[in-house]
Amino acid sequence: MAEVVVATAAVVKLFGPRRAVDHVDLRVGRSEIYGLVGPSGAGKTTLIRMICGLLPPSSGSVTVLDRPVPREFRAIESRIGYMPQERAVYRDLTVAENLTFFARIYGLDVKRIKTRIAELLALMHMRELWAQRADRLSGGERQRLSLACALIHDPELLLLDEPTIGLDPALRLEFWDHFHSLSRSGRTILLTTHYLAEAERCDRVGMMKLGRLIADGTPEQLKEQAAMGRESPSMEEVFLRMTQRPTPTAGGAR
Numbered sequence: 001m002a003e004v005v006v007a008t009a010a011v012v013k014l015f016g017p018r019r020a021v022d023h024v025d026l027r028v029g030r031s032e033i034y035g036l037v038g039p040s041g042a043g044k045t046t047l048i049r050m051i052c053g054l055l056p057p058s059s060g061s062v063t064v065l066d067r068p069v070p071r072e073f074r075a076i077e078s079r080i081g082y083m084p085q086e087r088a089v090y091r092d093l094t095v096a097e098n099l100t101f102f103a104r105i106y107g108l109d110v111k112r113i114k115t116r117i118a119e120l121l122a123l124m125h126m127r128e129l130w131a132q133r134a135d136r137l138s139g140g141e142r143q144r145l146s147l148a149c150a151l152i153h154d155p156e157l158l159l160l161d162e163p164t165i166g167l168d169p170a171l172r173l174e175f176w177d178h179f180h181s182l183s184r185s186g187r188t189i190l191l192t193t194h195y196l197a198e199a200e201r202c203d204r205v206g207m208m209k210l211g212r213l214i215a216d217g218t219p220e221q222l223k224e225q226a227a228m229g230r231e232s233p234s235m236e237e238v239f240l241r242m243t244q245r246p247t248p249t250a251g252g253a254r
């Protein structure tokens with residue numbers, strides 16, 4: 001693998017007795033698009049939150065851009081863009097004010113703020129909405145704004161939790177074109193999705209179930225691992241096969 005940008009080693013997150021993330025070893029290389037899939041409650045958001053320094057692991061380690069997280073997260077914060085599953089925009093600010101707010105947090109200068117806002121409004125088809133308050137946007141518009149906020153400082157690592165959920169199909173395809181162009185320009189993307197057709201478009205896919213990473217590889221490798229017994233199963237069939245078969249218990253003592 002090229003330079004490793006995200007690495008977790010035996011990372012565990014306990015919520016009381018519940019293992020939301022259970023000994024996950026994840027490696028994402030530079031300019032990869034890595035998709036995490038898995039049933040609701042599998043631990044995808046919890047894993048992403050540990051990678052972006054919001055949640056300390058119960059045990060194990062997380063390294064992002066060569067820094068231990070959360071301990072040294074501050075040093076790399078400005079190189080990361082995070083789009084949380086609960087869309088983080090300020091409802092009482094306009095579209096442009098939201099973007100300006102995030103740009104200022106990342107210390108962009110006034111000229112750069114102007115250019116980036118213009119670029120992102122065009123990219124998200126929101127040019128006419130710049131003065132609209134966020135609480136008057138449609139669900140999909142708010143989501144596009146949330147992604148624009150995560151992209152404002154042109155980060156090299158993007159952590160996107162269900163970035164395309166609820167988008168109309170045309171816009172979803174555009175988002176994917178954009179993800180691929182970001183990846184071609186050296187940006188790394190770790191995302192979660194419930195759309196298995198999207199998993200096909202990732203360089204690598206990690207499948208989570210009950211907190212564990214039960215499979216990891218290119219879409220083609222996962223199809224081989226699922227051993228469906230025929231030429232080309234869909235990703236949906238692979239997902240159902242892998243997540244519904246019994247999971248071997250993790251090494252007794254854990």
Ligand SMILES: Nc1ncnc2c1ncn2[C@@H]1O[C@H](COP(=O)(O)OP(=O)(O)OP(=O)(O)O)[C@@H](O)[C@H]1O
Pocket residue numbers: 015019020038039040041042043044045046047085
């Ligand atoms: N702050 C918390 N306190 C207690 N339990 C939590 C907390 N956050 C998550 N959990 C639990 O951890 C498990 C994993 O949740 P998580 O949100 O990571 O799943 P997910 O894979 O992102 O699911 P979805 O696809 O629905 O977003 C769930 O059982 C959830 O109830």
Ligand SMILES: [Mg+2]
Pocket residue numbers: 044045046085161
């Ligand atoms: Mg989630």
